[in-house]
Amino acid sequence: MADRTASAEDDQSEFSRFITGLGRGVAGALFFALPMLMTMEMWYLGFYMARERLLLLFILNIPLLVVLAHRIGFEKTVSWRDAARDAVVAYGIGILTSIIVLAALGLLRGDMSASELIGKIALQSVPASIGAMLGRSQLGDEDDDTEEKATPYHSELFLMGVGALFLSLNIAPTDEMMVLAYKMTIWHALIVSLLSIALMHGLVYAVSFIGGHELSPETPWWHAFVRFTLPGYVVALAVSVLALWIFERLGDSSAIEIMVSVIVLGFPSALGAAGARLIL
Amino acid sequence: MTKQENRRQRERQDPHWIEWLTGVVSALLVAAMLGWLGWEAIMRPTTPPDLSIHVVSTERAASGYRVAFDIANTGTTTAAAVTVIGRLIQDGRVIEENPVVFDYVAAQSKTEGAIFFRNNPAAGEISIQPAGYTSP
Numbered sequence: 001m002a003d004r005t006a007s008a009e010d011d012q013s014e015f016s017r018f019i020t021g022l023g024r025g026v027a028g029a030l031f032f033a034l035p036m037l038m039t040m041e042m043w044y045l046g047f048y049m050a051r052e053r054l055l056l057l058f059i060l061n062i063p064l065l066v067v068l069a070h071r072i073g074f075e076k077t078v079s080w081r082d083a084a085r086d087a088v089v090a091y092g093i094g095i096l097t098s099i100i101v102l103a104a105l106g107l108l109r110g111d112m113s114a115s116e117l118i119g120k121i122a123l124q125s126v127p128a129s130i131g132a133m134l135g136r137s138q139l140g141d142e143d144d145d146t147e148e149k150a151t152p153y154h155s156e157l158f159l160m161g162v163g164a165l166f167l168s169l170n171i172a173p174t175d176e177m178m179v180l181a182y183k184m185t186i187w188h189a190l191i192v193s194l195l196s197i198a199l200m201h202g203l204v205y206a207v208s209f210i211g212g213h214e215l216s217p218e219t220p221w222w223h224a225f226v227r228f229t230l231p232g233y234v235v236a237l238a239v240s241v242l243a244l245w246i247f248e249r250l251g252d253s254s255a256i257e258i259m260v261s262v263i264v265l266g267f268p269s270a271l272g273a274a275g276a277r278l279i280l
Numbered sequence: 281m282t283k284q285e286n287r288r289q290r291e292r293q294d295p296h297w298i299e300w301l302t303g304v305v306s307a308l309l310v311a312a313m314l315g316w317l318g319w320e321a322i323m324r325p326t327t328p329p330d331l332s333i334h335v336v337s338t339e340r341a342a343s344g345y346r347v348a349f350d351i352a353n354t355g356t357t358t359a360a361a362v363t364v365i366g367r368l369i370q371d372g373r374v375i376e377e378n379p380v381v382f383d384y385v386a387a388q389s390k391t392e393g394a395i396f397f398r399n400n401p402a403a404g405e406i407s408i409q410p411a412g413y414t415s416p
Contacts, residue, residue, distance in 0.1 A: 153299050182358035182386060182416040186321035190314065197310070226303035227295060234306040237313075254388035256320050259313070 021136060025090060028135015029097040032166070033128035037101045041173040045247060046120030047113075053246045054122055061126045065090055068133050068162060071155065072280060087133070094129025095121060127169045130162070134280075156277065160232045163276025164239040164269035171268050172243040181261035189260045196236070196263075196270035201229040203274040212278055232277075236269035237262055243269075329359035331385060331410040336392075338406075344398040349408055351393060353385040359413035360384050366395035370404035384416060 036042050065087035070080060098121050102108050108117055151159075171177055184192075204213050205224060215224055240262045244250050250258055336348045347366060353359055362385050368376040378395050385391055395408065 153296065153302075157302075178384070178386075179416055182360070182384060185326075186317055186324065190317050190321060193314065193317070223295075226307055227299045228303075230306040230310055231302045234309050251386065252390040253386050256317075256324070257387055257389060259317065263317075 022089070022093065024135040025093040025132035026097055026135070029094055029128040029132040030101070032131025032134060033094070033097065033124060034101070035170055036127050036173075037098065037105070037124055039174060041175060042123060043107055043120060045173050046123045047116040049119070049123070049246075049248060051115075051119075053248070054119060057126055057246050058122055061129060062087065062091070064162065064165075065129060065133055067155075067158060068130070071159070072133065072136060090132040091125065091129045093132040094125040094127075097132070098124035098128050127166065130166055156228065157231060157235055159276045159280045160273035161235050161239055162280070163272035163274070164236040165243070165272070166276075167268040167272030168240050168243040168265055172240070172247050172249060172265055177265060178249060178261065181257070181264045184260060184264065186256065186260065189263045192267050193263045196267045197229060197233050200232055200236075200270045200274045201225055203271070204228070204277050228277075232273045233266070233270055236273045237266045240265040240269045324356055326357065327355040329353050329357050329362075329385065329387070329413055330355040331359065331362065331413070333364065333408050333410060335406065335408060338401050341396060344396050345401055346394050346396055347401055347406055347408070348392065348394040350390055351382065351385055351410070352390040353387060356387050358384060358387045358416050360416040362413045363411040364393065364395070364408060365411045366397070366406065366408045368397050368399055368401055368404050368406055370399075375399060375404065379411070385413070 066080070066083050069086035069090065070083035099108070102120060102124065107120065201224075205215065205221070213224070213228075215221065244258075244261060244265060249261065253261075330353065332352050332354065334350045334352070336350055338345060338347050340346075349364075351362070351364065360383065362382040363379055364382065365377060365379045367374050376397050376399055378397065380393055380395055382391060382393060397406075
């Protein structure tokens with residue numbers, strides 16, 4: 001009898017924890033995806049972007065969410081099965097939040113074609129689902145953070161990629177990004193790329209944020225620069241290329257023009273990558 | 281590897297060789313990119329937008345005839361608000377004239393557009409010319 005009440009209480013608390021997790025997921029999705037939900041270019045991309053690229057983005061997002069869930073998750077996820085379940089839940093929250101917000105803003109109407117409706121929702125659900133996943137980590141309790149935790153090198157690079165993807169999804173679809181690339185000379189691009197690298201290194205190692213990284217006094221500064229900052233910048237640039245390609249921003253341009261737009265987008269990407277190292 | 285204690289993380293002092301390999305490859309990539317940009321910045325002359333148009337196809341459409349064309353900018357500066365005017369000329373007389381505006385034609389890039397004509401272009405001669413641009 002006593003056993004049964006205890007297990008019922010357990011069920012109750014697990015259920016309410018799950019509901020809290022869902023609530024945090026919705027909050028995270030809104031926090032992170034609202035800028036994109038309210039960006040004109042994102043609505044247009046929803047109907048004109050190539051369907052195979054949209055599909056690729058949609059599918060790429062699944063392993064990304066699973067790995068992210070494995071690391072932060074809604075609840076303390078231990079196994080990959082739990083991580084997969086959390087990823088599905090986050091994707092569901094992302095899709096539902098996108099539908100509700102897009103509909104509330106009058107962007108989904110009955111007279112639109114199915115392809116336009118689905119395209120808009122699918123595109124917005126990617127950042128919204130990442131936001132839903134991060135909602136747990138950023139808005140939730142930090143109970144397990146005091147214990148010693150080691151981040152393997154590859155997951156450090158992966159987290160930088162997630163941070164970079166997140167900020168590039170915000171900026172890649174906007175026209176401002178392309179206008180900047182058109183206005184800049186190659187000298188400007190050179191300065192922006194040096195600035196990105198310097199900020200990336202500075203944010204993580206120099207300014208001592210909570211969650212920042214430090215070096216042993218006897219390690220020279222360039223060790224971390226070569227092992228973390230430069231690979232991080234390469235990851236950020238690679239993510240920028242992917243984002244530009246998915247949003248059809250590369251066009252039929254010469255290599256140097258493409259490089260300039262990649263560096264422009266690489267600036268927020270690099271900051272996103274550095275931010276991810278601090279936060280996640 | 282990075283160890284995390286009390287939210288401050290300390291890089292390990294005895295990294296795996298793969299970390300150094302990744303680091304060195306990345307350093308080479310970044311150096312190559314900066315070197316290339318520097319080379320182009322010094323060597324590439326700044327030339328104004330130079331626009332050329334090449335007609336790709338003429339086909340029937342719901343509202344007459346569609347003449348699709350490519351517009352290429354061989355200059356190293358981007359042109360904005362590029363106005364292109366298409367004329368249909370028959371017996372030395374312009375019988376139809378339609379404009380189209382491109383938001384941007386990026387430097388050293390190509391983009392596509394089309395102009396509609398009500399009359400059959402096969403009966404006359406088509407002339408599609410860039411009329412002007414602004415700087416972005």
